[in-house]
Amino acid sequence: MKPVALLTLAALLFIITQCSVTHKTSQIDQIGETSSRGDSLIYEIPEDAIEVHPAAYQPSYTIINDLVHTQLKVSFDWKKMHLFGKAYITLKPHFYETDSLRLDAKGFDIHQVELVKTGGNLPLKYSYDSSSLYISLDKKYRREEQYTIYISYTAKPNELQVKGSAAINDARGLYFINADGKDPEKPRQLWTQGETESSSAWFPTIDKPNMKMTTELSMTVEDGFVTLSNGMMISSKSNGDGTHTDTWKMELPYAPYLVMMAAGPFTVVKDHFKELEVNYYLDKKYAPYAKKIFGNTPEMIDFFSKRLGVPYAWPKYSQVVVHDFVTGAMENVSATVFFDKMQQTSREMIDGNHEDIISHELFHQWFGDLITCESWSNLPLNESFATYGEYLWNEYKYGRDEADFGNNNDLNHYLYYSRSVNAPLIRYEYDDKEEVFDAISYQKGGRILHMLRKYVGDEAFFLSLKTYLESNRFGTAEVHQLRLAFEKVTGEDLNWFFDQWFLSPGHPILDIQYNYDSISKLVVVTLNQIQDAEDMVFRLPINVDIYENGTKTRREIVMNKRQQTFSFSCDTKPDLVNTDADKSLVCEKSDNKSDTSFAFQIEHAPLFMDRLEALQFFSDKSDNSFYSRVMLRGLNDTMWAIRTIAAQNIVLDNDLNGELKKKIISMASSDPKSHVRAAAIEQLGQWNDHNVEEVIENSLRDSSYLVISTALSALLELDSIKAFEAAQFLENDSSDEIISALGNIYSNLAGPDKNDFLLSQLNKDDVSYDLVSSYGIYLSRMIGNPEVVQEALSTLYDIAQNDDRWYVRFAAINTLMNSFNAMAAQKETWKNQLMQTTKETEESQNLATNLEWITTEMSALDVKIESIKTSETDENLRRILKSQ
Ligand SMILES: [Zn+2]
Structure with missing residues (x-):
C-alpha cells in the first residue's frame, strides 16, 4: 500500500495521529474457535474482547483452521449499497483436530450456514456477534480432512462503524462510488480495499495476514460495466436481464487482504510483457494517456524479475484507477488499485508523475504478495521492500542521482517523523495495527535495506533476496527468515545488524x-x-x-x-x-569539514548527496570566497534537483562579474526541467528588477503549469496590474497549479465580479487547501457586500461539513471564523459611520439596513460555526478545533 503524501500537511498529520490511543473492550463471547490438544481445550478469545494495554505484545494469529479455497458469488443492491453473497469456503484444521470454526464477517446479515455435502447440504449451528461467526462443525476434523462451508449473507459496508489509519481513511472494505449516479463529475464504480483486515467486510474469511488461499469470484453487474479481480477471467455470461456475470479465478494461494474486485465503466488499455497480459483500467477521458502513465510497467516487470532472479509469479498484471480511493494505491495480487490522481494528461506529467507508486506496488507483487508478512508486526517485510523497489527502479531507469534524491527525501521524512515516534521497524508491541503503516515501516525501512545492500555488497544482497523469496514463496515470513537468508548467503552472523536496525528503535546522531x-x-x-x-x-x-x-x-x-x-x-x-x-x-x-573540503567535494566526489551536502554547507555563506564558484557549479549540475536547490537559495551579494545572474536568467527559459525553470523564475521575482520582467512574461506561455503559475506569482511581485490581467486569460485552465496561483492573485486584487469564478472553483471536487485559504482573504475584503457574502457562506458551509479531507474542512472552518471577525470589524465601522451622520439621509438609511443585515448574518454564522465544530468526527481536527 502506498499512502497519499499530504505534502506540507503530512508532518502535521503524523504528529497528530500518533497521539491517539484507543482501548477496545467488549464482552467475551461464549463460543470461541476451539481445537483439542489431547484433552485440553484452547479457547480463542475474540480479538476485540481483549483489553489492550498501551503497547501490548501482538502475537501472530494462532492458526486453528487453514483457509484452502474461497469461492464467492456476489451481486449488488446499488440503492442500499449492499452486497448479496454466497460463499463456499474450503478449510482444513492446521494441525490439531477441531470441531469448530471462527470466521471474520463484519456487519453482515447471515442467512444460511451449511456444510457442503454430496446429496444435500447440512445446516450447521452457529452464533454471530456482527464481527465473528462461530460455527459448530458436524464432527471433529483431522488435518488431512478438508471441509467446505456454504454461507449466504448480505454485507452492508456503509452501515459499518469503522476506524481507519493514517494510511487508509476508513475500513469499509467495499465502496460504492456515485451509487445513485447523481454526481456528473464521477462514474459509478465499486471497488474494494482489504488491507489491513477489511476483506471480511464483504466476504466471510479468516482475515489475517498469515492465511493463504486460492479464489474464484463471480460478480454480477449491469451491462456496460467492466469487472476486474485477481487472476484470470474464466467466463463472462449475459443473464439476459441487463446484467452479466464475470468469473475470475486465481489458482495460486494468497492472503485474504489481497483479494480485490472492481467494477465500473472503465476503458481497458491492453499492453503486455512477453506472454503476460498487462492491462490498464481507467476513465475513458484518460485512455489516450494510459501508456504515458503506466507504459513502463512491462519494462519494470522485466527489470524486477531479472534483478531478483525470481520471475513475476502471477498470471497477469492489471492496474486500475478508481475514484475516491482511500489511499494512494493497493497491491492486490495481480490487480493493483490506484487513486484517481494517477490520471494525468501529458501536459500535467511535465511537472511530475506518480511512477514511484507504480514501482512500489509492482515490487509488492514479490514482497507482500508472493511472501506475506506473518503478522502486522512484520509489516516492513512488505512496505520497506516496496519503498526500496522505488529506489531500485529509479536507479536502473533514471540513474543513481535520481534514486539518491528519493532516498534522501525518505531519510528526511523518517528523521522528521522520529521526533515524535520512536519505535523499532519490527513492532511486536503496538496499540492498533494501523499504527505500523508509518514512516518507520516505509521510509526508514527502505533506507535500512539500502544500508544492508551497501554492507553486504550488491551480489550478496540480491542473492539473499532470491534465497528468501524462493524459500518462502506462497507462504508467510517473519523478519528472522530474512536474516537467515542473508546469513546463508554471506556466511556471516547478522544478528547484530537485524537487532540494531530491525528490532531496536532510533538512529545514531553523529x-x-x-x-x-x-x-x-x-x-x-x-x-x-x-x-x-x-x-x-x-x-x-x-x-x-x-x-x-x-x-x-x-x-x-x-x-x-x-x-x-x-x-x-x-x-x-x-x-x-x-x-x-x-x-x-x-x-x-x-x-x-572545512570550506575548502566542501568546495573540493562538490567538484570531485561522485554522489548526488556529496554535491547536495556541499551546496547546503555554502547556502548561508554568501560572503565566503568559494561561494560564487560553488553556486555556479550547482547551477550547472547534471542533476535537476541540484540545479533547483541552487537556483532557489542563491544570494547574489558577491556575483562580481554577473555570471550567476546571467546563468539564472538563461535557466528561466531554457532549462529542460520545469522545476528548474520555475525555481529560476521564483528567483527572478525576488530581484525587484524590471529588466527581467520580459523573461517572466514569456514564461506565462511555457508548456509547464508549474512554470506558468510561478511566473504569475513572480509577476505579482513586480507589477500586480499586469499579473491580474494575465491571470484572467488563464481562468479556463483546469490545472490545480494555475488555479492556486489565480486564487493567490485574486485574493488581494479582485473585485466582487470574480466571486462567481472563485466559487465555481471552490465547488469542484478536489478543491485545494490553498484555494480555500486564499478565498478567505478575498472574502474578508468583500465582507461588506451582502451578495458576495451570502453565496460564499453556503459554499464554505458545504466544504466545512462535507469535504472528505479533514485539512480542507479545517481551511473552510478557519475561513468562516475569520469571516466572522471581519464582519465584526465591518459592523463597528458602519456603526461609527452611522453615529457620525446627524440627520436622516439615504446614506444613513443604507447604513442602518447594512447593520441590521450584518447583525443577523453574524448570529447565524456564529451558530453555524458551533454546529460544524460539534458535528466534526475526525479526531485530529476535533483536537485542533478544541485548542483554538
Ligand atoms: Zn506499500
Missing part, C-alpha cells in the same frame, strides 16, 4: 571532526555518537574516502563505541576526507 597532523603525517577522524546517553550505541561500518594528490583511497572502518578516533597515514594534507562516502548511513550528522 558528530564528525577532522584533523591533519603534518608532523606525524596522519589524518585523524574523530567520531562521536551524541544521541541521548540512555539510547544504544550503534555499531556502524563506515567507508571513508581520502582524496590526496588526484587519487582517491577508500578505507573501511567500524565504529562500535560512543566516541572513537581513526587515523590514516597520508603524506600530504588531503583535499578531502569523505566520511560515510556511500552516504548510506541512517543517521543525523554534523560533518565538520
Whole structure:
C-alpha cells in the first residue's frame, strides 16, 4: 500500500495521529474457535474482547483452521449499497483436530450456514456477534480432512462503524462510488480495499495476514460495466436481464487482504510483457494517456524479475484507477488499485508523475504478495521492500542521482517523523495495527535495506533476496527468515545488524571532526555518537574516502563505541576526507569539514548527496570566497534537483562579474526541467528588477503549469496590474497549479465580479487547501457586500461539513471564523459611520439596513460555526478545533 503524501500537511498529520490511543473492550463471547490438544481445550478469545494495554505484545494469529479455497458469488443492491453473497469456503484444521470454526464477517446479515455435502447440504449451528461467526462443525476434523462451508449473507459496508489509519481513511472494505449516479463529475464504480483486515467486510474469511488461499469470484453487474479481480477471467455470461456475470479465478494461494474486485465503466488499455497480459483500467477521458502513465510497467516487470532472479509469479498484471480511493494505491495480487490522481494528461506529467507508486506496488507483487508478512508486526517485510523497489527502479531507469534524491527525501521524512515516534521497524508491541503503516515501516525501512545492500555488497544482497523469496514463496515470513537468508548467503552472523536496525528503535546522531597532523603525517577522524546517553550505541561500518594528490583511497572502518578516533597515514594534507562516502548511513550528522573540503567535494566526489551536502554547507555563506564558484557549479549540475536547490537559495551579494545572474536568467527559459525553470523564475521575482520582467512574461506561455503559475506569482511581485490581467486569460485552465496561483492573485486584487469564478472553483471536487485559504482573504475584503457574502457562506458551509479531507474542512472552518471577525470589524465601522451622520439621509438609511443585515448574518454564522465544530468526527481536527 502506498499512502497519499499530504505534502506540507503530512508532518502535521503524523504528529497528530500518533497521539491517539484507543482501548477496545467488549464482552467475551461464549463460543470461541476451539481445537483439542489431547484433552485440553484452547479457547480463542475474540480479538476485540481483549483489553489492550498501551503497547501490548501482538502475537501472530494462532492458526486453528487453514483457509484452502474461497469461492464467492456476489451481486449488488446499488440503492442500499449492499452486497448479496454466497460463499463456499474450503478449510482444513492446521494441525490439531477441531470441531469448530471462527470466521471474520463484519456487519453482515447471515442467512444460511451449511456444510457442503454430496446429496444435500447440512445446516450447521452457529452464533454471530456482527464481527465473528462461530460455527459448530458436524464432527471433529483431522488435518488431512478438508471441509467446505456454504454461507449466504448480505454485507452492508456503509452501515459499518469503522476506524481507519493514517494510511487508509476508513475500513469499509467495499465502496460504492456515485451509487445513485447523481454526481456528473464521477462514474459509478465499486471497488474494494482489504488491507489491513477489511476483506471480511464483504466476504466471510479468516482475515489475517498469515492465511493463504486460492479464489474464484463471480460478480454480477449491469451491462456496460467492466469487472476486474485477481487472476484470470474464466467466463463472462449475459443473464439476459441487463446484467452479466464475470468469473475470475486465481489458482495460486494468497492472503485474504489481497483479494480485490472492481467494477465500473472503465476503458481497458491492453499492453503486455512477453506472454503476460498487462492491462490498464481507467476513465475513458484518460485512455489516450494510459501508456504515458503506466507504459513502463512491462519494462519494470522485466527489470524486477531479472534483478531478483525470481520471475513475476502471477498470471497477469492489471492496474486500475478508481475514484475516491482511500489511499494512494493497493497491491492486490495481480490487480493493483490506484487513486484517481494517477490520471494525468501529458501536459500535467511535465511537472511530475506518480511512477514511484507504480514501482512500489509492482515490487509488492514479490514482497507482500508472493511472501506475506506473518503478522502486522512484520509489516516492513512488505512496505520497506516496496519503498526500496522505488529506489531500485529509479536507479536502473533514471540513474543513481535520481534514486539518491528519493532516498534522501525518505531519510528526511523518517528523521522528521522520529521526533515524535520512536519505535523499532519490527513492532511486536503496538496499540492498533494501523499504527505500523508509518514512516518507520516505509521510509526508514527502505533506507535500512539500502544500508544492508551497501554492507553486504550488491551480489550478496540480491542473492539473499532470491534465497528468501524462493524459500518462502506462497507462504508467510517473519523478519528472522530474512536474516537467515542473508546469513546463508554471506556466511556471516547478522544478528547484530537485524537487532540494531530491525528490532531496536532510533538512529545514531553523529558528530564528525577532522584533523591533519603534518608532523606525524596522519589524518585523524574523530567520531562521536551524541544521541541521548540512555539510547544504544550503534555499531556502524563506515567507508571513508581520502582524496590526496588526484587519487582517491577508500578505507573501511567500524565504529562500535560512543566516541572513537581513526587515523590514516597520508603524506600530504588531503583535499578531502569523505566520511560515510556511500552516504548510506541512517543517521543525523554534523560533518565538520572545512570550506575548502566542501568546495573540493562538490567538484570531485561522485554522489548526488556529496554535491547536495556541499551546496547546503555554502547556502548561508554568501560572503565566503568559494561561494560564487560553488553556486555556479550547482547551477550547472547534471542533476535537476541540484540545479533547483541552487537556483532557489542563491544570494547574489558577491556575483562580481554577473555570471550567476546571467546563468539564472538563461535557466528561466531554457532549462529542460520545469522545476528548474520555475525555481529560476521564483528567483527572478525576488530581484525587484524590471529588466527581467520580459523573461517572466514569456514564461506565462511555457508548456509547464508549474512554470506558468510561478511566473504569475513572480509577476505579482513586480507589477500586480499586469499579473491580474494575465491571470484572467488563464481562468479556463483546469490545472490545480494555475488555479492556486489565480486564487493567490485574486485574493488581494479582485473585485466582487470574480466571486462567481472563485466559487465555481471552490465547488469542484478536489478543491485545494490553498484555494480555500486564499478565498478567505478575498472574502474578508468583500465582507461588506451582502451578495458576495451570502453565496460564499453556503459554499464554505458545504466544504466545512462535507469535504472528505479533514485539512480542507479545517481551511473552510478557519475561513468562516475569520469571516466572522471581519464582519465584526465591518459592523463597528458602519456603526461609527452611522453615529457620525446627524440627520436622516439615504446614506444613513443604507447604513442602518447594512447593520441590521450584518447583525443577523453574524448570529447565524456564529451558530453555524458551533454546529460544524460539534458535528466534526475526525479526531485530529476535533483536537485542533478544541485548542483554538
Ligand atoms: Zn506499500
